Amino acid sequence: MKTFARLIWRYVLTAVGVVLLLLVLTISLLGWISWREGYLQPQREYSYSEIADSMVETDNGMIFGAEHAPEEWMDGYAWAMILDEKGNVKWNYDLPDELDNHYSSSDIASFSRWYLDDYPLFCWSEDYGLFVAGLTKGSLWKYNLYNSPNVLQDIVHGIPLVILGMLLLVLIFCLWIGWRGTKRLRIVAEGLDALADGQTVQLPTDGFTGELAQKLNQTSSHLQKRNEMLVRRDDTRTQWIAGVSHDVRTPLALILGWGEQLEQDSSLPDTVRHKAAGIRTQCEKLRSLIDDLNLTSKLEYGAQPLRKETFTAGPLFRELVAQFYDSPLAENCEITLNQTNAAEHAQISVDRALLARLLENLLSNSVRHNSESVKICIETEIRENFLYLTVIDNGKGYPPEILAALNLQETTENTPHILGLHVVEQIAAAHGGKSIFESNYPSGARTCVWLPLG
Template identity: 50%
Template sequence: MKTFARVVRRYVLATAAIILLLMALGVAALIGLGYYYGTMRADSFRYSSSQIADHLHCDAQGTFVFDTQPAEVWLDGYVWAMVLDEEGQILWRHDLPAALDHPYTVTEVASFTRWYLEDYPVFCQIRDYGMLVLGMPKDSIARYNFWSAPDLLTGIFKNSGLILAAVLVLILAGCLLVSWRSTRSLQVVANGLDVLAGGGTVELPTRDFTGELARRLNQTSEQLRRRNEIIRRRDEARTNWIAGVSHDIRTPLSLILGWAEQLQNDRAVPEAARRKAAGIRDQSEKIRALVEDLNLTSKLQYGAQPLRREACQAGPLLRGLVADFCNGPLAQGCAVELELSPQAENFPLSVDRALLGRALDNVLGNSVRHNAAPVRCWIEAQVEDGGLSITLKDDGRGYPPAVLAALQGEPSEHTPHILGLHVVEQILQAHGGQASFWQNQPHGCRVQLYLPGQKT
């Protein structure tokens, strides 16, 4: 989300830079257009009014003539010309329209010298022989007049750089203010997205320009809250149901196991009946193990099984767990060998001893139950990548292909029952480790359990 906010901030700053660039380009375009059209209009006549006035002379007889070139050349681009004396009388004219051929008062002269004469733009030059008036074609140029205090113009020219810098600073300040406010609003939305991604709920303010987005996130949060509540209730009901069924089965199952053991050990019972009683006992033990696994996997899945961690060393822990298994009923059908590397002997761990013992029992019990006795099992422990790696192998038939595919994350429509080994995966994951399953070479099963070391 921080990346998202940075992207928006960069977008706003880039927008401000583009605005400044467009302003600079606009000023340059105005200057360019002014230069272009000014040059183009200047090119419409060959000589300026001052040049024409300088080359027009009045001889002793009062005749006006141009030196070096005829009047048509000097007046190229102008439609008419005339010379007025101090009383406004016309001393000389060239193509002067009849409507303009009359004496002019001081007021009329003062008026047209600034702008227009009967819609003709005019230029005036004062010389010894009088005032030269040059008329341009109508609508050819625009002439306007403005006035200002000299101090104002001087101040503008002197402080133009400072004024431009102040304008740019104001623009940048405005852009930064908008960027800051936008980023702050977006940061609130980004934090809300982080909370939603973590499974939480939010109630974001719906003001500013992110209000619509905030409202959508609030709606999404409410929908997720309701859905999570439904899932929580469903999972709680499932966990309670499994726990209740497990509790209800435990009492009659204990009676069945007790009676089967009595019949198995009663010498007065025929041998065939005692063998059947032994089979009943074995199958009842399997049912009890399945019920316990079902209850445990449900608690682990929904976080209802607390981890009672305790600091210990790997060597004594593993030897104690293997001894517990060897003292149980399943050990009669197998031989277990334990080998620890020197580094693994005193490797520090923080584990729930009961859960880890259950994981070892499930792996070794799986080897015993699915192979003809006697089966040999090996347990090797060594330190790898800052953790303890425990490898369990047997010399049995190995995993069926469908079971191995399910254990390696490739379930099919007919995935076989692997509840006991799934519990092993959950126990290792609860400890921050992992369980991996392969075929052993040349035959048998191989399971690798990885436990991280105790954090100091």
């Protein structure tokens, strides 16, 4: 929903930005038109009324005022003339030949408002006659508009309302477009969330998001087929491992039983009994590997159900350590168990069989990877809402490549076998905890497993 809210605000801000952009563009356009009109219009130094007022009547006729030269007075105008009361041309300045005529009162009334033979002009009445200043053809449009005062007032008062109304309509349109787009995008966003959760997606492909929805539908279909293939592959792999493990266990049990019999047969030479003991030891390792392989396969694909029960941590760990002491591996190690008072009485909800496997793998790893007898210290304590199980030995410790494979998930062709420790990781994760493997100072291995309290 946060993404959806941000999307709506983005559209709202976009709509407001579009409105403001239109307003700025409109004002800029009006300003440019005004500037262009002022730039293209002929620039006149003096108005026609000022020129008319400056005219001086002499015995030789009309002349421009002495303040400026005629060219300066007429800067921006093409020609000028003065008509007397009868409509005759009394004086002129660069007057075109076709305009040197007699003009009746109706002619004067007409060209004073419009044009004189397509020449735009301006008129000013003086005591000496009618002063007329003209421009070149096509240099100016000259039309008179007639409106009542009420219309002009309505226009002046209505312009702000019209502008606001137009802006409001544009804003409503933008919001409507944004709402429609957001609605479509919300469907796509929900489809993406469903796709991320591994669900099948089938979105409508109409509207402007149709192409994107179609791509998501195709992606969902491909992922669904791939997931089905992976599930079938994983099921096949799990069944194959379980079948092979089952088939191997029967001959392995026979070999292990025969090895124990030969090892305990006092009538055999010591060398034969020693070899029989080696056969038994290797069979036990092989049986442990098969169990780990079966368990890691089930944990990885969720085929191993968790049968959680609530236990008191102190008695449970003492029982699990005592259980390990019954195995032949306990002959090559010395185990101490230290539990804090809080850990002794803490309640944890675990699968007892899996927790026993976790502890057995850690203890077996310390014994098998050290040629001499090893001292192992098991500690439990409570930190926040977790029980911290720490297993420390004084052996050779974890090689760097093992630590990289466990903690950094970096594996190479030369990475040693870590199936048993990988099972420890999986069991801890299945209980909602985690495990950390590190070297112990000054020597040995250190493993910390966090288990949530029940």
